Structure formats: C-alpha cells, structure tokens
Amino acid sequence: MSETVYIKTDKNIEVSKRMVLIGDVADVYCNDKKMENDIKHICLIILEEVGVNKIKKKRVCLSFMDIVKAVAKKYPDADVNNLGENDFIVDYILEKKHSKFLQGLLIAFVAAFTFVGSMYAIMAYNNDVSTIEIFEKVYEIFGADNAQQVKLLEIMYAVGLALGIIIFYNHFAGVRLSGEPTPIEVEMDKYEKDVDDTLIDRKSKTEQKGKKA
Template identity: 35%
Template sequence: MSEKSSRRQIMSDTLYLQIDQNVEVHHPHVYLQDVAQLSCSNSKVLNRCRVLPVANLEPGKPGRYVFSVVDLIELIQKKEENLDISALGEASFLVTYREEAVKSKVWTWVKAVIICMATFFGTAFAIMSFNNDVDLTTLFGQIYQQVTGAKSSGFTILEITYSIGIGAGVLFFFNHFGSMKLTQDPTPMQVQMRVYEDDVNTTIIEKVERGKEQ
C-alpha cells in the first residue's frame, strides 16, 4: 500500500519552467537553472533539475544560440521519467553567451562622454535643420512685428521662451535628467530599446526555425 502511495506521490510532482525570450550567460557550460526559473514541490527533484546540463558552448566564442522548450522538456523527461512538466513563457528562446569582461571605469566614462556628445550635437543639428526648413526666424519676426508694431531684433521674448520650451520639453518627454526621474514610468528611449530588442530576438529565432524547416 505504501508503495502505491509513493508512486502516486511521484506521479503528482510537477516541475514548472518559466523562460524569458533572451537569457544571458557568462560561462560555456549551461545548466537548466541558468536558462529557466524552476519551481517544484519536491525539493530533491528540483535540485536535480537545476544542475541538469543543457548545452556546452564553445569557450571563447560568444554568440546567440536558439533553444526550444520542447528540447528542454525531452531532456528533463530522460532524467525524470515520472515528472510532469509545465512550461510557461516562450516556446523558443535565445541564450546569449558573453564572457565576463573586466569593467574599466575610464572606458565607461569615455563611452558615456561619446554618447552624450553624439546625442547633443545630433539633437542640435536636427533642431537647427527643422528651424531652417520652416524659416522660424522670419516667422517669429513677423509675429513680433504684428503684435508689437516694432521690428524684431532676433532676440526677443519669442526666441527666449522657444529655447526654454525646447529644453523643458525634452526633459519632460524623456522623463530623465541624470539620476532623477519625474515619474516611475519607463522613458521613451527605454521603451524603444525594449521594442528593438524584442524585434531582434524574434527575427533571430524565426530565422533559425525557418532554416530547420528547409
């Protein structure tokens, strides 16, 4: 009777896998706990599954590798035959292998300065191009002359408020100034970077899956 009960208990064990679309690892020997969040009521089964080898990547060759959840389930079932598996999340996912790099504060500051300069001059060029296309100087001069009756000197209240408004608008739009944020919502830049990352991951996965079908 006790043997039947133990069998029922073994059959009732369920392993839950939650996998993100892109998982980053820093060592070539990839285990199940590196690519998925695991949950199981049986701690012994959980510990065995955590250290289950998934892949042995080639050391010194970072890259992105596509894996299928079905392959993971088959791999687990070979080791745990009486285990029920419930996969949550993506059907296929990427494993991004990057070697752990030694961070240099000097290089980090150099990259930050380069990005800031590129952003500043790029934005300034875009604003000046827009102002030149719509001939904003002439437009402000006409508005100022119609309202005040005097000829604009090119440095009036319109130009001053317009300049202040551009700077304030940029801060409000990007919701970010140094380490300060106006709200806890993600900035438009963070949203666009996330969309770009999702598009790249989806493209890589679809490309690999189409190659398998051919």
C-alpha cells in the same frame, strides 16, 4: 506517481558561463523541493568557448523541448508544464572589463556626438520653417518692440524646447522623472524582440529544411 513540474522561460536570457543549467534559463517550481533543486541543476547545454578570434558573444536558440528532454533523462515520469516561451535564446557573453578612463572617454564622445547632432537638427528645422521670421511677425502683430529687443519669444521657445525634450524622454541628468520606461528603452525593447523572433524563425526554417532533406 508522477510529480508535476512547472517551468517558465523568458525569450532572451544572458549567461556568463559555458555550462548552462536549467535554473540559469528558467524558473522552476515543484512540490517536491528536492526534485525542484535537482532539476535546476540539470545541465541543459555546454556552449562553445567565446573570446576566440575576438568573438565576445555566443547566441544559441533553444526550444522548451530541450528542457523536457533534459528533465526526462533524470526524471522520466515527471509531468513537465510550460508556463513561458516555447522557443528562447541564450546569449553567452564574455564579460569584458573596461578601465574607468576608457568608459569616461566613450561617454564623453557619445555625449558630444549627440549634442552636435541634435543642435544641427534643431537649427536646420528652425531654418526650414523660418522660425525667426515667424517671431518677427508675432512681434509686429502685438507691437511688442521691447519684447523683441530682449528676444522674449526666443527665450521662451528655447526653454520650452528643452523642457519638452526632458519630459518626452523622461530622463534628465541620470534621474528618471517617473517609473515608466523612456521612449528609447521602449524602442530598444521592440528591436530586441524583433531580433529574437527573427533568430527563432530562422532556426525553425533550418530545422524544417533538415527534416525534408
């Protein structure tokens, strides 16, 4: 009697070792716990070494059929069901430790670069739309000469701009304002999915050309 095995894979999995087991890239469930444990420890692929010629990452596209074939070698009668992706990517990344000084230097550089760039963008925008002239017109309309002397509108504008940026990016001083992902995290997730889809499509096209040849 064949045993049913359920396997679920994500589209992108990171590993830090060359010998990739099924349990490293997928969730496995089976009523027979011994069989489940055995399947988790089946070798799926042995990746090429990284770190040579300064290459710190190895990316490989695999198919669920690769998992089925690996399981079938040990359990020919197993009924393998896919609950995840049909094709997925395994990233073998060589862990590289940075000194705290270097990390701090990189953070300081990125922070300074972002601050200067943002400041320039805001100043250029305000100059394009003549923000100062608009404030002067508002002061004239309401006859608020005293408010103009203390630059009340400018202060409110600056505070509102800062609050708007903080609320929009849902992040301030290392603290997340809510449990929702930030806009940058959403865009990065979209970008990573697009990259994964492109790599998978390229692999499929390459395999089809190979079969035709």
